Amino acid sequence: MAIARTRSSAPVLLLTFLCFYAIIIPSNASPDDFPQCLSGSIPSQLVFAQSSPSFTSVLVSSIRNPRFFTPATVRPLWIVTPTNASHVQAAVACGRRHGVRLRVRSGGHDYEGLSYRSQRPEAFAVVDLSSLRAVRIDERSSTAWVDSGATLGELYYAVAQASGGRLAFPAGLCPTIGVGGHLSGGGFGTLLRKYGLASDNVLDAVLVDARGRLLDRAGMGSDVFWAIRGGGGESFGVVLSWQVRLVPVPPTVTAFRIPVAAGDGAALDVVARWQEVAPALPEDLFIRALLQNRSATFESLYLGTCDALVPVMGRRFPELGMNRTHCREMSWIETVPYFFLGSGATVEDILNRTTSLSTYAKMTSDYVRQAIPRRAWDGIFGKLAQPSAGLMILDPYGAQVGAVPEPATPFPHRAGVLYNIQYVSVWSAGGDGAAHIEWVRDLYAFMEPHVSSNPREAYFNYRDLDLGENVVGVDNISSYEAGKVWGEKYFVDNYERLAVAKAEIDPDDYFRNEQSIPPLVPGN
Ligand SMILES: Cc1cc2nc3c(=O)[nH]c(=O)nc-3n(C[C@H](O)[C@H](O)[C@H](O)COP(=O)(O)OP(=O)(O)OC[C@H]3O[C@@H](n4cnc5c(N)ncnc54)[C@H](O)[C@@H]3O)c2cc1C
Ligand SMILES: *[C@@H]1O[C@H](CO)[C@@H](O)[C@H](O)[C@H]1NC(C)=O
Ligand SMILES: *[C@@H]1O[C@H](CO)[C@@H](O)[C@H](O)[C@H]1NC(C)=O
Ligand SMILES: *[C@@H]1O[C@H](CO)[C@@H](O)[C@H](O)[C@H]1NC(C)=O
Ligand SMILES: *[C@@H]1O[C@H](CO)[C@@H](O)[C@H](O)[C@H]1NC(C)=O
Ligand SMILES: *[C@@H]1O[C@H](CO)[C@@H](O)[C@H](O)[C@H]1NC(C)=O
Numbered sequence: 001m002a003i004a005r006t007r008s009s010a011p012v013l014l015l016t017f018l019c020f021y022a023i024i025i026p027s028n029a030s031p032d033d034f035p036q037c038l039s040g041s042i043p044s045q046l047v048f049a050q051s052s053p054s055f056t057s058v059l060v061s062s063i064r065n066p067r068f069f070t071p072a073t074v075r076p077l078w079i080v081t082p083t084n085a086s087h088v089q090a091a092v093a094c095g096r097r098h099g100v101r102l103r104v105r106s107g108g109h110d111y112e113g114l115s116y117r118s119q120r121p122e123a124f125a126v127v128d129l130s131s132l133r134a135v136r137i138d139e140r141s142s143t144a145w146v147d148s149g150a151t152l153g154e155l156y157y158a159v160a161q162a163s164g165g166r167l168a169f170p171a172g173l174c175p176t177i178g179v180g181g182h183l184s185g186g187g188f189g190t191l192l193r194k195y196g197l198a199s200d201n202v203l204d205a206v207l208v209d210a211r212g213r214l215l216d217r218a219g220m221g222s223d224v225f226w227a228i229r230g231g232g233g234e235s236f237g238v239v240l241s242w243q244v245r246l247v248p249v250p251p252t253v254t255a256f257r258i259p260v261a262a263g264d265g266a267a268l269d270v271v272a273r274w275q276e277v278a279p280a281l282p283e284d285l286f287i288r289a290l291l292q293n294r295s296a297t298f299e300s301l302y303l304g305t306c307d308a309l310v311p312v313m314g315r316r317f318p319e320l321g322m323n324r325t326h327c328r329e330m331s332w333i334e335t336v337p338y339f340f341l342g343s344g345a346t347v348e349d350i351l352n353r354t355t356s357l358s359t360y361a362k363m364t365s366d367y368v369r370q371a372i373p374r375r376a377w378d379g380i381f382g383k384l385a386q387p388s389a390g391l392m393i394l395d396p397y398g399a400q401v402g403a404v405p406e407p408a409t410p411f412p413h414r415a416g417v418l419y420n421i422q423y424v425s426v427w428s429a430g431g432d433g434a435a436h437i438e439w440v441r442d443l444y445a446f447m448e449p450h451v452s453s454n455p456r457e458a459y460f461n462y463r464d465l466d467l468g469e470n471v472v473g474v475d476n477i478s479s480y481e482a483g484k485v486w487g488e489k490y491f492v493d494n495y496e497r498l499a500v501a502k503a504e505i506d507p508d509d510y511f512r513n514e515q516s517i518p519p520l521v522p523g524n
Contacts, residue, residue: 031123034098035078041090048079055079059116062108062130062178066357067433074118076103078125082132088238089212091127096210096510102127103513104238106148107178108355111363111463114234114513115181119469127238129180130353134241137162142246143203144169148180148239153336153350155179159246160333160347167246168332171198172461173340175350183242184233185461186411188420190301190335193399194283195247197411199229200404204243207236210506214240220505227501227517230410231491232460235498235517236505249332254302254309255339256326262294268377271296271394273319275371279398279418281316285309292391294381301335359426362390362437364444365462366421366451367413376450383443388435390425392443412492413457421451422462441466460490469514477509478518486515496520 048055058079063069082088095102101124105115116126129149135158137144153175159167170191187198204217217225233239260267278287284303302309306327313322337345397417406412425436468486470478480499487495499520507519
């Protein structure tokens with residue numbers, strides 16, 4: 001098709017042919033020639049080899065989890081820090097020509113570090129998008145274009161500034177998360193029940209594909225545009241920017257945080273009740289539960305005033321004993337530091353991109369479709385009281401997130417889901433990491449009878465390689481069949497359609513990692 005369309009112009013045809021040739025035909029050039037190839041298109045100060053004095057500081061700049069920054073970690077051979085789209089296109093063209101795979105990093109928050117490290121030895125480069133982070137807001141149409149390298153904090157801040165606090169964006173709680181990974185993998189926070197996932201609010205995107213083409217929504221086609229809104233970006237190319245729908249928020253919202261101590265099973269009673277109440281509440285009211293050390297803390301955001309909230313709580317969830325003294329009225333943007341950064345943090349603090357390397361972490365996730373019986377919570381809280389225990393975060397679904405039909409986006413955890421569980425274990429240097437990781441694995445096994453099954457669903461953005469890894473066949477392509485083990489947990493019936501979209505845009509499986517979507521040619 002491409003050749004047919006350019007037939008009228010001989011120079012264009014020749015150029016097209018040459019590009020095609022250069023990209024498709026493997027040459028005998030080696031990975032060592034990758035930087036030389038880049039030098040024609042990318043200023044040398046934007047490319048860091050392992051021998052560069054700045055390599056380590058650039059690599060570590062957005063690493064959150066020091067588990068993936070050890071002497072044994074398989075690191076990139078190069079880091080490329082593009083400042084415009086043509087640099088990314090050049091990285092893809094040179095990577096393909098010289099047998100260097102690319103891993104794309106936006107905010108570096110991947111729970112398994114797959115944006116900057118590999119499980120096995122591999123010649124790869126990181127394309128770090130942190131210099132591509134403009135946010136352009138069109139207040140009139142309540143939309144914005146945001147580059148992948150922006151953080152959620154930068155996006156939230158810009159939206160609040162431009163709209164005088166009238167608009168917001170529904171996405172995750174942690175302000176240093178990158179837009180690129182978060183929007184391509186789903187993304188949820190306190191606005192989830194009213195406005196759905198971050199990925200549900202994407203209107204357009206710009207992608208560099210495995211042939212180095214720069215494609216918008218129309219150019220990439222409906223299957224790929226569907227896929228990058230929840231199926232993960234890394235399988236389909238490099239998403240440079242996203243057009244998103246902004247959402248209205250009232251000038252005053254109300255937050256609360258209520259701890260319920262273990263007491264005589266008091267925390268268990270309230271948590272057991274929460275399971276039925278929270279997913280059925282009005283969409284303006286989000287109440288999550290954090291379980292730790294035999295007690296529970298309920299955190300809430302209500303899109304309205306304290307006066308309006310108190311009677312709703314009295315009617316719908318009297319067991320929590322919420323009253324006016326718990327209300328914290330503020331603007332929506334102030335809730336971002338309130339929920340994630342703790343007391344004393346200011347709105348400006350959400351612009352701080354610096355991450356700390358002090359906390360090691362292991363996470364995994366589940367979905368609950370049937371309330372867990374009161375008697376089972378005794379055993380679960382017993383696990384939370386063990387040595388090396390971490391915490392469980394329960395995020396309620398229902399309302400708008402459940403109203404989207406399952407095939408409409410790759411994210412399948414919709415109607416019927418009561419809540420998401422995130423199991424979290426964190427420790428600091430010198431801590432017994434093995435014991436913390438084992439606690440998560442043991443609790444995950446223990447929870448099996450209580451959570452979704454066939455498949456046991458998991459949230460892609462809470463990536464866990466324990467769920468499975470790709471197997472690369474003799475054809476040098478990840479196996480679709482083997483990928484079902486983890487793929488159907490994240491995507492259920494949407495896994496197959498993701499694999500078909502992958503085959504359309506990247507049949508050679510150039511963009512891949514341990515949990516990227518394998519290509520499936522329909523009929524094969
Ligand atoms: C402290 C913390 C708090 C979190 N809180 C929440 C939360 O409240 N809600 C929630 O939903 N999630 C949350 N997450 C999970 C988070 O949404 C995911 O880890 C997300 O993928 C991170 O995006 P990133 O750009 O920072 O990550 P990266 O590590 O840069 O990327 C993640 C994956 O996406 C790929 N990728 C990144 N950018 C692009 C791109 N531009 N094009 C193509 N592929 C790309 C990477 O190759 C990698 O495979 C949290 C994570 C952390 C560490
Ligand atoms: C990108 O930057 C390069 C310099 O590295 C410049 O030559 C090129 O014109 C820029 N491309 C675009 C699309 O801005
Ligand atoms: C595997 O495929 C990649 C590109 O998709 C290519 O660079 C590499 O040379 C291939 N390796 C083998 C062993 O064929
Ligand atoms: C757990 O709670 C007990 C009793 O309330 C307290 O003594 C202990 O310090 C707590 N442990 C942690 C890790 O918070
Ligand atoms: C509000 O609830 C707290 C306990 O959470 C209680 O100490 C306080 O007396 C209550 N205040 C009112 C006015 O009911
Ligand atoms: C930014 O965050 C880092 C890590 O949490 C912290 O050490 C630093 O002081 C913060 N910088 C500013 C200017 O607040």
